[in-house]
Amino acid sequence: MNDPGLDLDTAERMIRGEPTGPPRLARLLAAASALPETVRAEGEQAALAAYRAARADRRGRRRRRVPALISVKAALIGLLLLLTGGVAMAATAHHLARSPEDKRSHHARTPDTSKTFLTHEGPKRFVRRTAKRSTPRPAHAHSQPTQAQKNKPHPGNTPKGKAKGNAQKAPTG
Amino acid sequence: MPSHATGAQGADTVLRAALDGDEDAFRVLYRQIHPRLLRYVRTLVGDDAEDVTSEAWLHIARDLATFDGDINGFRGWTATIARHRALDHLRHRKRRPVSQTPVDELPEQTAPEDTETTALDSLSTEAALAFIARLPHDQAEIIILRVVVGLDAKAVAKILGKRPGAVRTAAHRGLRRLEQLIHDLELPR
Numbered sequence: 001m002n003d004p005g006l007d008l009d010t011a012e013r014m015i016r017g018e019p020t021g022p023p024r025l026a027r028l029l030a031a032a033s034a035l036p037e038t039v040r041a042e043g044e045q046a047a048l049a050a051y052r053a054a055r056a057d058r059r060g061r062r063r064r065r066v067p068a069l070i071s072v073k074a075a076l077i078g079l080l081l082l083l084t085g086g087v088a089m090a091a092t093a094h095h096l097a098r099s100p101e102d103k104r105s106h107h108a109r110t111p112d113t114s115k116t117f118l119t120h121e122g123p124k125r126f127v128r129r130t131a132k133r134s135t136p137r138p139a140h141a142h143s144q145p146t147q148a149q150k151n152k153p154h155p156g157n158t159p160k161g162k163a164k165g166n167a168q169k170a171p172t173g
Numbered sequence: 174m175p176s177h178a179t180g181a182q183g184a185d186t187v188l189r190a191a192l193d194g195d196e197d198a199f200r201v202l203y204r205q206i207h208p209r210l211l212r213y214v215r216t217l218v219g220d221d222a223e224d225v226t227s228e229a230w231l232h233i234a235r236d237l238a239t240f241d242g243d244i245n246g247f248r249g250w251t252a253t254i255a256r257h258r259a260l261d262h263l264r265h266r267k268r269r270p271v272s273q274t275p276v277d278e279l280p281e282q283t284a285p286e287d288t289e290t291t292a293l294d295s296l297s298t299e300a301a302l303a304f305i306a307r308l309p310h311d312q313a314e315i316i317i318l319r320v321v322v323g324l325d326a327k328a329v330a331k332i333l334g335k336r337p338g339a340v341r342t343a344a345h346r347g348l349r350r351l352e353q354l355i356h357d358l359e360l361p362r
Contacts, residue, residue, distance in 0.1 A: 006352060011345040012326075015319045025352045031301035033321045036208050043227050044203055050234035051191075051199050058238060 184244040192237060199237075203230070206248065209322045210255045212302055216310070216317050217259035225262045229255040249328040252318060256332060304354055305347075312347030315340055 006021055014021040014029060184205070190198035210229065215222035232254050240250055305313050318329045319340075326337040326344070333340070 006345075006349050008341065008345045011348045012341060014348060015316075015344055021348075022352050022355075024355045025348060027296055028301045028304055028351065028355065029320050031296045031298050032212070032305060032317075033209070033323070034298050035205070036298070039204055039207055040223075043207065043223070043230070044200065046227055047203050047207075047230040047234055048196060048200060050231045051196065051237070054235045054237060055194055 181244055188244050188247055192240065199234075202247075206251055209248075210251060212321050213252060213314075213317050214255050214259050215302070216306065216313050217256065218262055221262060225259050226255060228262075229258040232258065245324070245328065248322055249324055249332065252322050252324065253332050304351060307354060308347050308350055312343050312350065315343045316347045316351075319344055 006025075010021050014026060017029075019026065187198045187201050191202050207226065207230070211222055211226045214226045214229070218225050229251070233251055236254075240247060242250070302317075305316055307313075308316065314333070315329055318324050318332065319326070324332070326340045329335075330337040330340045335343075
């Protein structure tokens with residue numbers, strides 16, 4: 001109190017460690033903040049164990065979260081495939097039934113016997129199917145492309161594209 | 174506080190590594206910060222400081238992933254956790270926090286006369302802390318947080334719920350009082 005040199009500014013600078021102010025007081029502050037040579041091993045080990053445990057816990061939580069996300073994603077994709085697949089199948093079947101390329105390719109593979117029917121019955125797509133069955137049944141020919149579609153992959157990319165788009169959205173949503 | 178100011182960049186690197194999972198970096202941080210926290214906690218809870226500071230480190234390690242900032246921010250964050258643990262400890266022991274105890278009722282925690290006598294020969298850390306412990310508690314806490322833990326007035330103000338100006342004034346008063354104590358006890362120049 002009887003040290004006129006220790007004003008607010010000097011005190012502030014001493015606290016910051018600047019070499020100013022009364023030397024004994026400066027020495028006292030330096031001694032108070034001096035780091036010890038060693039720290040107690042038990043305390044350090046306990047802190048490190050807590051550090052390890054916290055990290056292991058966070059890693060564990062991340063691992064548990066990933067399969068959950070994947071299964072949710074898989075369920076979503078499955079559901080979308082189911083919903084869009086049916087529509088796409090129907091659309092594709094319709095497309096197949098009307099496609100001129102399809103008609104041509106099937107025509108090329110048609111056995112020679114079908115040629116007989118072609119000449120006699122006119123509409124090629126009817127003739128192709130009936131030729132395969134070896135019995136001319138034009139009335140049921142409409143269902144044939146759909147049946148064929150069930151046995152091979154979708155030529156159209158509609159369901160695949162939709163599923164992919166949703167798979168990308170799944171983690172964020 | 175030159176020891177805090179120098180190598181701040183290196184300390185930031187160590188902190189970053191510890192946050193990224195480097196156990197050795199965490200050990201370095203512990204060795205740098207623990208002794209300072211322990212001295213601070215001792216001003217709050219006295220003899221139970223070791224246990225309370227250990228408990229604070231469990232919280233620090235557990236919540237480390239939530240911390241975001243530089244080494245100065247980390248010092249303030251750890252001091253805040255240590256203070257909360259100390260105040261919890263005092264509550265559980267159904268004692269009033271030391272900071273709310275009038276100065277003349279404070280137990281003689283770290284300032285027995287023989288410590289001060291020793292201080293006349295060689296100014297050890299313990300002796301220096303014993304001097305600081307003789308200050309009114311709010312001044313002692315502020316000086317420990319600023320000089321020992323290494324926080325600026327703003328960070329201390331945040332921890333204690335005071336204004337930075339009030340922190341500076343209390344620290345100034347504390348230093349003047351310390352200087353008086355040194356003079357009265359004839360600490361060698």
